[in-house]
Amino acid sequence: MQFKLFTVPTSDDGAAIEEMNKFLRSHKILEVEQQLVSTRTGSQWHFCVKYLANAQIENKPQNAVRIDYKEVLDEKAFAVFSLLREIRKKIAGEDSLPVYAVFTNEELAGIAVLSEITVESIKEVNGVGDKKAERFGKRLVDHYNQTQTEG
Structure with missing residues (x-):
């Protein structure tokens, strides 16, 4: 199990969130903990992501047959x-x-x-x-x- 930390300012333009989402989509995630931290300079979301290293994400085949x-x-x-x-x-x-x-x-x-x-x-x-x-x-x-x- 591995850990990765992300900090996303509440004033984020979307770049930090997209970086975190890209990571989440490409790894086998076990748990995500979040906390809002406020300081004099502003507020930030802190995310601790627990994931499996080298785990392959199983993607559903795009040509999967739907059964009627x-x-x-x-x-x-x-x-x-x-x-x-x-x-x-x-x-x-x-x-x-x-x-x-x-x-x-x-x-x-x-x-x-x-x-x-x-x-x-x-x-x-x-x-x-x-x-x-x-x-x-x-x-x-x-x-x-x-x-x-x-x-």
Whole structure:
């Protein structure tokens, strides 16, 4: 683990911020700590960046194929998939996470085609292990079952 310090004056014209952002984009960042420091001569933001040295940033291939799940799934499974996406969004919001950290679209499609959606059955879906099923699966199943009893 390495550290790099950045100082950005509050009156910065954008150059110091761009230098820091360029560094952040090109390194595997572990943590960023920030603090506003005020002196008689002005205020500055101080950033301490913890990063991995020599770590390669994995860039998504520009020619990655997007899957249209409406074409891949049958009508019933797509309806379940759409509902699961709404539930995933709610869970992600509750935990302040990006939706893909809860379940990916591919995982949701796998869940949507299950004959029965339970915490145990979703563990069979590629990419969903015990920890993910434990952390998010119960809430997903509970929300899903609740919508099934309402409708």
